[in-house]
Amino acid sequence: MTAHLIDGKRISRELEADLAAQVTAIRQGGGRSPTLAVILVGDEPASAVYVKNKRLACERVGFIYEHVALPATIGEDELLAEVRRLNADPAVHGFIVQLPLPKGIDERRVIEAIDPRKDVDGFHPYNLGLLTVGLPGLAPATPSGIMQLLAHEGISVAGQEAVVIGRSAIVGRPLSLMLTAADATVTLCHSRTRDLGSVVRRGDLVVAAVGRPGLVTADMIKPGATVIDVGTNRLADGRLVGDVDFEAVSRVAGAITPVPGGVGPMTIHALLQNTLRAYRAQSAPLAVSGQAQS
Numbered sequence: 001m002t003a004h005l006i007d008g009k010r011i012s013r014e015l016e017a018d019l020a021a022q023v024t025a026i027r028q029g030g031g032r033s034p035t036l037a038v039i040l041v042g043d044e045p046a047s048a049v050y051v052k053n054k055r056l057a058c059e060r061v062g063f064i065y066e067h068v069a070l071p072a073t074i075g076e077d078e079l080l081a082e083v084r085r086l087n088a089d090p091a092v093h094g095f096i097v098q099l100p101l102p103k104g105i106d107e108r109r110v111i112e113a114i115d116p117r118k119d120v121d122g123f124h125p126y127n128l129g130l131l132t133v134g135l136p137g138l139a140p141a142t143p144s145g146i147m148q149l150l151a152h153e154g155i156s157v158a159g160q161e162a163v164v165i166g167r168s169a170i171v172g173r174p175l176s177l178m179l180t181a182a183d184a185t186v187t188l189c190h191s192r193t194r195d196l197g198s199v200v201r202r203g204d205l206v207v208a209a210v211g212r213p214g215l216v217t218a219d220m221i222k223p224g225a226t227v228i229d230v231g232t233n234r235l236a237d238g239r240l241v242g243d244v245d246f247e248a249v250s251r252v253a254g255a256i257t258p259v260p261g262g263v264g265p266m267t268i269h270a271l272l273q274n275t276l277r278a279y280r281a282q283s284a285p286l287a288v289s290g291q292a293q294s
Helices: 008-028 045-061 076-088 107-113 125-132 141-152 172-181 196-200 263-293
Strands: 035-041 064-070 094-097 161-165 185-189 205-208 226-229
Touching: 008 045, 008 141, 008 263, 035 045, 035 076, 035 263, 045 064, 045 263, 064 076, 076 094, 076 107, 094 263, 125 172, 141 172, 141 226, 141 263, 161 172, 161 196, 172 185, 172 205, 185 196
Parallel strands: 035 064, 035 094, 161 185, 161 205, 205 226
Antiparallel strands: none
């Protein structure tokens, strides 16, 4: 392998030290630790692993973690009632509903029921709208994690040609907005892109976020390009792989993320950052009110 390995797990642990220091300062000032709640519906193994990793990250930085386990047989209205409970709980500063949800539940309806101020996954249309017009808000965690990954590694995207494969509302489209705001020239590819290989080959930065193992091959990569693999695919033999043919592409690229251990840990870190941001936003009015009364 000739490409520089972008170790998201190592980088996220380094960045966690700053979050932990901020939580310590909050506690020393008499404040309560930020609280993140996670709703997990059913017992899908992959979702259970993701939720466990979020809990462990909360413990490392000093957050309070609340786990809400619901049966796979739960009805949509019951799930929405649980969302409303967390919306109304002042002790919970941010929460997520772990996706995917069981068949029969409208994921969009559930996401739209989350209070945008507590939407630390950044999936609510309100928060996506803020991102679109360049206003601060709770941005989607995976794109935010990718941008931090690039910044940490000193990879400037200004003036670079970036190719994003995948146009989902939670990764591809918001990431294209973030890259554009960072002065990259962005091409957003999708299932109807003609001659995908020739388009990807233009990229100084290539981000694969489709969910198709081995989609990006070595002949599609410009020598020296940075390759960010967002894909998470479980093969029949149990191996977890991304959308990129890692071994072959790493012999062409200048830098590359692995799967697992690349984007995933940075997504969780961005989730924690959003939770701290939500905590500060929800605490600020209380402080102002207190000063007004004194």
